[in-house]
Amino acid sequence: MERITYRELRSTPKVWGLMALCAAFVGAAGIEVFYLAKYGPIITGLNNQIVWGVPHVFAIFLIVAASGALNVSSIGSVFGKMAYKPVARMANLLAVALLIGGLAVLVLDLGRPERLIMAMYTYNFTSIFAWNILLYSGFIGVVAIYLYALMARGVSPKALKAAALLAFIWRLALTTGTGSIFGWLVARTAYDTAIMAPMFIAMSFSFGMAMFMLVMILTTSITHRVYSPELRTRQARLLGVFVAAVLYFVIVYHLSNIYLAKKTAYESWILLNGGIYTWLFWGGQVLIGSILPMILLFHPKIDTKKGYVLLAALLVVVGGFAQLYVIIVGGQAYPLEIFPGFEVSSSFSDGVVNSYTPKLGEFALGFGGIALALMIAGLGMKFLRIVPENLSDDNVDPAVLAD
């Protein structure tokens, strides 16, 4: 068994090619931002009924995945699973990168992004959004300290554990805040439930682990480094458990709603008659995002099937987008019940399912966020000693792996 060594990525055409690809996506997002500034949100598919669209789906996916990616690191430092230690640096870097990507999309999707500074000095402490500004910026700081503690020489294990614990608690608060953006909205039938916070935490475990594994497989493949099949398999099984946990919360959420008479109409809509949202729920979220990945991840031969792991992680990400689309857009599409017991109509879409047709530019902004996150992660790995060079099974302590 050798000591784990970390090396910057070498300058290869593949590394820079991927960077250029990411830069192209970021550039496309920049064009959308330019047009938004010039013409206003009229160029998007948003309207007065659906006010958070595709960019929010991307932004919240990235923010949720960011806190989940950090988990990979916490498992090693907080919960003492030493096998995860060698990938802790990557997990921290990816967590910060994903968060910055998500925040960039969120900010650029504001009606007046140039006024962001307002949110820094005119603060409303009753707003979860305002809390999240502190939680998100604090997260970057806390994870940066944790990453420094991981990388610097001479940091005592006690100090490292303290930094790791702080980051873990912070990330739980962060995801609670993100879930509560929806959970505390009393106005809308799809929200107004405290289960949103723990469900978002489970989603973060799942999406974050999937994003981590995708980046890990991609990075080790193009740089010809080793991703210990033992560790990969452990992470794959854990991803399967996380996917199951998300599905559990989704089932409890819907069963609770079905039990409440005032929410049964919403449930019959979203589960049976909601058109695109029903398809995305059953096809995207449940089948592609939950059932298929679990079949792959709990496959008895998963340890030899790198392709299964890659596919499963991809499916979890696709399912995650479907889930967030159903939650965010579907939750707004269902009509507000201002007059219970009445059928209503108006020129302002009262009583009808609200329509939303996202425009290409909105996807450009969203994919730009992912590309920005990958660029930051890539540059971090290129210039810092983040990626282990010799993460073979032999170098991951067998005694620890056996537990």
Added chain:
Amino acid sequence: MTNPSKKPKGAEISRRDILKSGAALATLTLAPGVTLMAFGGKASASEDMPADGLKPGARWGLLIDAGKCPEDCSACVAACSTEQGWENNGLDTDPQWIRKVTLKETATGRTNSLPVMCQHCENPPCVDVCPTGASFKREDGIVLVNRHTCIGCRYCMMACPFKARSFVAAPVTGQKSYSPRGVGTVEGCNLCVHKIDRGDGTTACVEACTATGNNAMMFGDLNDPQSEIAIAVATYASQELRADLGLGLGVRYQNI
């Protein structure tokens, strides 16, 4: 050197003196092209209704009688649009500060019609969620959006149970000096705060409704037991929309 904390003698003029002097006009230029104007009120402003509208302890509100609101009348909507300078051309991105809603009782088939606008909640969810405090409630219960600090996050639109707010999706022209609007910000009924503040004692929608002869809308101080609106709500049954949410609305309805 003059001590800035010490007022010169000549400045000892009461605010009421200024208001009574006639059309006192204060103009504050915030930025090129952006001007806030506050009109000093009429000299005839009564003692219990100061011309600046900031009546101590007031809770401005509306009482809407759905029984007197014909389905084919939208005078209140048109008046609001004209007064505040917003335009609805039928696009789903067009703002609607006030809208007519037609109701059909599911159990009985009885139909009804009424206007819906910002309900000026006592505990407004939009104010709770606004990250910058741009959504705020005045002492007299009027819920407003400060268009200069709104960052356009639309969280208030997610939180409002009444769809009372609109998002300005494109650059606007023809703004009223007393009702600034701006692309990328959120807006909604301001209870004609400029009219209240200059002592008109009514709103554009109520004026228009009264002019049609339907008299379905009434404006006034819900906290003043002598006011027409307070007497009406104390005498006849009225209700809040979504009373289950406990938001304490400033707008009440009769005969829904």
